[in-house]
Amino acid sequence: MSTERYYPQDEQEKLIEKSKRRAFLREEFLKQTTNPFRHATGEGGTVFDPAIQRYSAMIINQYDYFRPTPKTSFMGIVLIVIPFCSYWYLLKTTREKREQQYRSGEIPYSKRLFKFI
Numbered sequence: 001m002s003t004e005r006y007y008p009q010d011e012q013e014k015l016i017e018k019s020k021r022r023a024f025l026r027e028e029f030l031k032q033t034t035n036p037f038r039h040a041t042g043e044g045g046t047v048f049d050p051a052i053q054r055y056s057a058m059i060i061n062q063y064d065y066f067r068p069t070p071k072t073s074f075m076g077i078v079l080i081v082i083p084f085c086s087y088w089y090l091l092k093t094t095r096e097k098r099e100q101q102y103r104s105g106e107i108p109y110s111k112r113l114f115k116f117i
Contacts, residue, residue: 032038032047066072101107109115 029047098107098113102112
């Protein structure tokens, strides 16, 4: 059994073109990043990447374009309010239960989790 995969002719040509394009872009990136005279052009030490620039601009401007909708309100309640209230209720009930056990004498002072001495 052969370990090579069979691709149709047009698929093989696309893969070859893609690998050539990747090799060219890799070579160009290495050429730009290792250029010792890059600072003289005023560009600095990094290569300008338009995808990173678009992402940064999107992150900065996301609050300008945010529209509150029922879906975003629901997600806010589900992801923020419900977990916070659940955790608060869990802490409150366990603390009240433990305090009741302390006050009734079910747990002696020597076995308590938090004590002064």
